[in-house]
Amino acid sequence: MKEQLAQGIHNIIKGYRAEDQINITPEHIIAWADQFEEDSIFMLTELNHILPQIYITKEKAKEFILQHINWLVNKYGYQSISEFLIDTEFMKIQQEGKSQFAILELLQEVLNENWQISFQQYSTFPKKNFVYFDDVLATGSTLGRHIVDWLSLANGDQRNIDLVLNDQYQLSINLFCLHTWGHAFQKYRLNKDFQDALGRKLSWMHNMTVENHARFPNQSYNHAFPVHGQPINVQSYLANLPADKYENYAYRNEAMPVNERFFSSRENRIKYENILLQKGLSIINQIKGEIKPNIRPLGLINPTYKTFGLGTHFLTWRNIPNNCPLVYWWEVPGHDWIPLFPRKIIG
Amino acid sequence: MNIKEKIYNISDSVVFSKTTAAFGGLSNMASGYSLFVNEVNIANSEILYQICRFPLFPKLQEDIISLENPMEAKALARKYEKYTRQDWENVKVDIMRWCLQVKLIQNEDTFSELLKSTGDKAIVEYSAKDPFWGAVPTENGKLQGKNVLGRLLTEVREIIVKQNQKLEMVSPLTIPAFLLFNYPIEAVHTAEYSVEDLDNVYAY
Incomplete structure (x- = not known):
């Protein structure tokens, strides 16, 4: 039973960090699941259900990139890919090794396979379209900072924001996945940092949505978001967090989502979320010394933020975000925990 | 509602009408004063006011918010007027006052400065035909009306000028069913509150 379930998971994630010589075997998957003791079969079963929805293979990423390119060409009204590439700069703001670099490498492959063309051959042409690629907007912190910094850059006597506002430049943010809560905050931040002038001048496109905004209508909560009525250790953890904002986002409204489309059932969602919460707390309890806030x-x-964490359920062939529950990636020497997805630390 | 009409001398008043003209930012229709209520992005105070009409119709609230354009939002609200909350006539002035407070707290630099720049003159919304929210021209070159919006703006100005207060938070109204997308509308904070620490997630 376990072997079968582990094999099912292995089939989905076998390419995870293959480029870094990581090889997640079925045995590793079982060893990870066994940490959940009597819930190991349950965890493996539920993961078989949700992983296909949240794991982005390299091939899937190329499909996404192709969708983005077609969307951009169409949005900006180009008749050919070469005309589009002549005018377009794919921004390289993130440091080497981060997702943006990997996506731009894949973009080269996509352009080559579909049109036998490269964006680099047009790199010296003057640009008017600026495209910021990334895999995921979780809190949006990195993306927001990068966009603010880029818009504030002076180009001669004009800042990039001025060039965007007077339509000399077009700026687009192109993501594989976007979290609705973080997106709302970043939109607000971009509004306020630029005196509410940016508005619809900034384009957004994403392939997948994590609907995690607890005050939006009809969110599917395709992430981990616990309900009220938790045991005392969970309640006391939250009460003692040295944080004071957005406590009303700590628990989800149990009536939501109305229809369960992400987990295998409404009951299994609650069981799964509670297991992640308890195991995550036991991991935190192993930290000796100061716990980073x-x-x-x-x-x-x-x-x-006085909440249990972002609960992200999205990962790619090249890494897992640290906004995902700790049980998936926590790896500290001396701690009694092995991660399912060893995380690549960059910079 | 017992609000008496007044007659205003134009020279003694700050009169606003078009959003692009002087003091146009005082209008609910003005762009450039975005809001964040229940962490939902709302483009301007007119949209905030209009969604408060329809607390039991979250889909309609969603449609109004997504328009972003205040004129279009008002037109859509008018189309669905029959779904307006039953006590609207009794609560609409309180709701408008709350909307203006939200506009103020989340646009500290711009809206607050604009209000201060009106000095101690009466603030009057010029209207061709609405003597309730604004004041209409009379034959002898004055403006006459209840001017409720203008008076509420004057009231909000008092908070920042006379009392020299900086709003820390705007509490929700205590009226029944004060809802956005089926959730109670909660306390509204400054823009700084929501934005100041967004870069701190990975600062450790």
Whole structure:
């Protein structure tokens, strides 16, 4: 039973960090699941259900990139890919080794396979379209900072924001996955940082949505988001967090989502979320010394937020975000925990 | 509602009408004063006001918010007027006052400065035909009306000028069913509150 379930998971994620010589074997998957003791079969079963929805293979990423390119060409009204590439700069703001670099490498492959063309051959042409690629907007912190910095850059006597506002430049943010809560915050931040002038001048396109905004209508909560009525250790963890914002986002409204489309059932969702919460807390309890204020059982979040973490369920062939629940990636020498997805630390 | 009409001398008043003209930012229709209520992006105070009409119709609220354009939002709200909350006439002035407070707290630099720049003159919304929210021209070159929006703006100005207060938070109204997307509308914070620490997630 376990072997079969582990094999099912292996089939989905076998390419995870293959480029870094990581090889997640079925045995590793079982060893990870066994940490959940009597819930090991349950965890493996539920993962078989959700992983196909959240794991982005390299091939899937190329499909996404192709969708983005077609969307951009169409949006900006180009008749040919070469005309589009002549005018377009794919921004390289993130440091080497981060997702943006990997996506731009794949973009080269996609352009080559579909049109036998490369964007680099047009790199010296003057640009008017600026495209910021990334894999995921979780809290949006990195993306927001990069966009603010880029818009504030002066280009001669004009800043990039001025060139965008007077339509000399077009700026587009192209993502594989976007979280609705983080997106709302980043839109607000971009509005306020540029005196509410940016508005619809900034384009957004994404392939997948994590609907995690607890005050939006009809969210599918395709992430981990626990309900009220938790045991005392969970309640006391939350009460003692040195954070004071957005406590009303700590628990989801149990009536939501109305229809369960992400987990295998409404009951299994609750069971799964509670297991992640308890195991995440036991991981945190192993930390000796100071606990960094952004660490939460369900994944990293802003230190001032009084919640259990972002609960992200999205990962790619090249890494897992640290906004995902700790049980998936936590790896500290001396700690009694092995991660399912060893995380690549860059910079 | 017992609000008496007044007659305003134009020279003694700050009169606003078009959003692009002087003091146009005082209008609910003005762009450039975005809001964040229940962490939902709302383009301007007119849209905030209109969604408060329809607390039991979250889909309609969603449609109004997504328009972003205040004129279009108002037109859509008018189309669905029959779904307006039953006590609207009794609560609409309180709702408008709350909307203006939200506009103020989340646009500290711009809206607050604009209000201060009106000095101690009466603020009057010029209207061709609405003597309730604004004031209409009279034959002898004055403006006459209840000017409720203008008076509420004057009231909000008092908070920042006379009392020299900086709003820390705007509490929700205590009226029944004060809802956005079926969730109670919660306390509204400054823009700084929501934005100041967004870069801190990975600062450790």
